[in-house]
Amino acid sequence: MTAPGRSRPTHVLANAPFRRLWTAMSVCSLGDWLNLLALTALAGNLTQGDYRVQSLAVGGVFVAKMLPAVLLGPLAGVFADRFDRRLTMFCADLARFAVVLSIPFVDNYQWVIIATVLVECVNLFWVPAKEATVPNLVPKAQLEQANQLNLLVTYGTAPVAAMLFAALSVAGDLIAGIVPFPLGRDATGLALVVNACAYLVSAFLIFTLRDIPKRDGAISTPSVLKQVVEGWRFVGGNRLVRGLVIGMLGAFAAGGAVVGVAKVYVEALGGGDAAYGVVFGAVFVGMALGMFFGLRLLRELSRRRLFGLAITVAGVVLVAIALVHNLVIVVMLTVVLGACAGIAWIIGYTLIGLEVEDALRGRTFSFLQSTARVTLLLVVSLANPLAALFGLHTLGLGEFSYRFDGTNLVLVIGGALAVGVGLLALRQMDDRKGVSLAADLLAAVRGERFPTEAAEHVPGLFIAFEGGEGSGKTTQSRMIAIWMRDQGYDVVQTREPGSTKVGMRLRAILLDAAERGLSARSEALLYAADRAEHVEKVIRPALYRGSIVITDRYVDSSLAYQGAGRALDPADVSKINAWATGGLVPHLTVLIDTPPEVGLTRLGGAADRIESEPMEFHERVRKEFRALAASAPERYLVVDGTLPQDVVTRQIQDRIREILPDPVPRESEDATGTMPAIRD
Numbered sequence: 223m224t225a226p227g228r229s230r231p232t233h234v235l236a237n238a239p240f241r242r243l244w245t246a247m248s249v250c251s252l253g254d255w256l257n258l259l260a261l262t263a264l265a266g267n268l269t270q271g272d273y274r275v276q277s278l279a280v281g282g283v284f285v286a287k288m289l290p291a292v293l294l295g296p297l298a299g300v301f302a303d304r305f306d307r308r309l310t311m312f313c314a315d316l317a318r319f320a321v322v323l324s325i326p327f328v329d330n331y332q333w334v335i336i337a338t339v340l341v342e343c344v345n346l347f348w349v350p351a352k353e354a355t356v357p358n359l360v361p362k363a364q365l366e367q368a369n370q371l372n373l374l375v376t377y378g379t380a381p382v383a384a385m386l387f388a389a390l391s392v393a394g395d396l397i398a399g400i401v402p403f404p405l406g407r408d409a410t411g412l413a414l415v416v417n418a419c420a421y422l423v424s425a426f427l428i429f430t431l432r433d434i435p436k437r438d439g440a441i442s443t444p445s446v447l448k449q450v451v452e453g454w455r456f457v458g459g460n461r462l463v464r465g466l467v468i469g470m471l472g473a474f475a476a477g478g479a480v481v482g483v484a485k486v487y488v489e490a491l492g493g494g495d496a497a498y499g500v501v502f503g504a505v506f507v508g509m510a511l512g513m514f515f516g517l518r519l520l521r522e523l524s525r526r527r528l529f530g531l532a533i534t535v536a537g538v539v540l541v542a543i544a545l546v547h548n549l550v551i552v553v554m555l556t557v558v559l560g561a562c563a564g565i566a567w568i569i570g571y572t573l574i575g576l577e578v579e580d581a582l583r584g585r586t587f588s589f590l591q592s593t594a595r596v597t598l599l600l601v602v603s604l605a606n607p608l609a610a611l612f613g614l615h616t617l618g619l620g621e622f623s624y625r626f627d628g629t630n631l632v633l634v635i636g637g638a639l640a641v642g643v644g645l646l647a648l649r650q651m652d653d654r655k656g657v658s659l660a661a662d663l664l665a666a667v668r669g670e671r672f673p674t675e676a677a678e679h680v681p682g683l684f685i686a687f688e689g690g691e692g693s694g695k696t697t698q699s700r701m702i703a704i705w706m707r708d709q710g711y712d713v714v715q716t717r718e719p720g721s722t723k724v725g726m727r728l729r730a731i732l733l734d735a736a737e738r739g740l741s742a743r744s745e746a747l748l749y750a751a752d753r754a755e756h757v758e759k760v761i762r763p764a765l766y767r768g769s770i771v772i773t774d775r776y777v778d779s780s781l782a783y784q785g786a787g788r789a790l791d792p793a794d795v796s797k798i799n800a801w802a803t804g805g806l807v808p809h810l811t812v813l814i815d816t817p818p819e820v821g822l823t824r825l826g827g828a829a830d831r832i833e834s835e836p837m838e839f840h841e842r843v844r845k846e847f848r849a850l851a852a853s854a855p856e857r858y859l860v861v862d863g864t865l866p867q868d869v870v871t872r873q874i875q876d877r878i879r880e881i882l883p884d885p886v887p888r889e890s891e892d893a894t895g896t897m898p899a900i901r902d
């Protein structure tokens with residue numbers, strides 16, 4: 223049974239428009255794999271006789287598949303952002319249907335290559351339009367699940383296509399034995415017809431999918447070239463997207479290195495074709511495990527961190543694969559490698575879907591698609607020559623000898639590259655700077671989110687003022703801010719609720735005495751929403767600039783007012799606030815402890831919604847503030863708010879002085895003797 227108040231989330235496939243798109247995607251993926259198998263087989267059959275010519279002919283199909291991305295990738299993204307995505311996908315499906323269907327009838331190698339290029343050109347338009355559509359059909363909370371399913375069909379249809387291809391080949395041979403084969407020279411024709419029909423089915427599904435938002439390529443939109451440049455600039459200029467792209471490309475490069483040398487490496491370890499098949503399969507098993515179980519296990523870890531971490535670990539595992547000369551261990555490590563790749567891939571796609579606005583999403587996906595293919599092409603084609611160039615080497619260590627040849631070197635380079643880009647992505651995208659990654663990871667494995675015990679290691683200093691109504695927080699925070707500015711510090715003085723645009727509206731709702739009947743939970747959530755906005759837009763940026771932030775009220779107010787005052791479960795209030803703030807805790811909280819009967823009489827004007835609560839409410843609030851301070855005395859200063867204002871100020875100054883950074887760095891003092899500067 224579902225807990226009261228919590229409804230079981232529906233599966234993303236219960237969403238009819240997404241289900242339709244996903245079905246179209248599955249059919250197309252099956253068609254794509256079938257296409258690859260049939261075309262490579264056909265290219266081989268058409269050039270039978272000379273082994274070298276045959277190898278080059280099959281290689282030519284791969285090159286033809288990769289090449290269009292280099293030339294057309296940027297344009298395809300603009301299409302997805304500028305024109306009707308449904309129409310783009312529908313036309314692309316029809317075009318693919320016609321071209322693929324023509325291959326068995328034309329039946330010559332040149333046309334195989336031209337048709338491959340044409341189909342790939344069309345794919346370049348279909349894929350970003352599809353990727354950019356998914357976030358339009360699926361709620362944000364289900365985007366990760368949607369991407370898992372997408373990836374599942376993208377790769378999961380490969381073995382199905384292989385079996386289908388085998389069955390179609392047998393059927394084709396049988397037919398050819400009875401009557402002259404009607405489709406081209408051999409049985410691959412049957413597979414290509416099925417492949418073409420898959421695109422036709424997709425065209426029908428997409429055509430009937432009316433829920434995709436319309437776009438009309440309005441005249442007011444900038445020129446195509448401008449849009450291409452705008453898309454590239456966005457990818458290069460946005461820290462998060464840049465991190466994602468670097469990470470995903472690094473992962474592709476590492477993956478390309480493995481694909482390039484896997485066969486030779488497995489042979490060097492004493493394995494044959496079967497072992498090669500097992501290693502290959504291990505990557506996909508690992509990917510599935512990572513996508514479904516890895517992400518579930520680490521559900522509570524920041525997605526940005528998990529992305530960088532997965533790529534870094536993949537790099538380390540790859541180096542281990544290169545150095546351990548044992549086939550069984552290599553297979554096991556390959557599963558881990560696949561799991562890391564699966565995690566990174568899903569997160570990358572989900573974050574782009576979540577964080578990139580609709581108008582730029584097509585170009586972002588297309589940029590990724592093109593650059594990924596170019597990277598893959600380069601790495602796969604360079605891996606073997608590099609391995610061959612390095613050759614075979616045996617390192618002698620006394621009695622022991624250790625074999626280290628070209629394939630080992632390529633894998634080590636691939637691994638090192640992945641570690642490098644993983645760390646870079648972690649740096650670029652980290653949304654929990656200052657909080658130890660190990661602590662986060664440990665908490666996530668335990669199912670906890672955002673450990674909040676330790677204050678974040680930010681360059682700035684974060685001080686909160688807390689207390690009941692009229693206790694003197696505003697007066698004192700102002701005095702302290704002036705005092706600090708006089709010493710040369712950069713101080714941001716702020717308050718809750720209401721320090722952001724959204725926050726001002728929330729404040730109006732929360733404090734409006736006419737707002738009767740607001741439930742305690744809604745109240746807690748609205749204060750948390752104001753805080754989330756405050757932390758993201760005001761507090762964190764200032765702290766990372768190195769400023770001193772003084773806030774009049776923070777999380778403790780919610781624990782005291784909503785937790786104790788409204789009698790909500792303190793653990794719940796604490797959890798939503800930890801989530802809202804990303805676990806940001808002040809370095810110091812100054813509690814100005816004033817009895818409510820004193821504080822409330824200090825206030826002038828009409829009482830607001832909270833001030834007009836009964837005295838027992840305010841008593842509970844005060845008690846909770848004091849309990850919070852007593853639970854972590856090293857992070858609190860409690861001052862008696864009934865003392866004269868200047869005495870209170872002095873007590874606060876004395877405590878703050880202990881934690882203030884030196885306004886003049888010692889080195890600067892030596893050099894200039896005068897210039898005040900803020901220490902980073």
Ligand SMILES: Nc1ncnc2c1ncn2[C@@H]1O[C@H](COP(=O)(O)OP(=O)(O)OP(=O)(O)O)[C@@H](O)[C@H]1O
Pocket residue numbers: 689690691692693694695696697698824825863864865866867870
């Ligand atoms: N130590 C003090 N002794 C006497 N009066 C004080 C003292 N500190 C502040 N006051 C006065 O009390 C009133 C309320 O002070 P202030 O606005 O600083 O409180 P506050 O805690 O910010 O209140 P609220 O949370 O309700 O906004 C002001 O008129 C201020 O001058």
Ligand SMILES: Cc1cn([C@H]2C[C@H](O)[C@@H](COP(=O)(O)O)O2)c(=O)[nH]c1=O
Pocket residue numbers: 691717718719733749775776777779780781783784832833
């Ligand atoms: C942040 C926060 C505030 N409150 C209450 C406390 C006060 O009554 C008002 C804010 O008014 P002030 O004059 O700016 O102090 O809101 C709360 O109940 N919960 C909170 O988290």
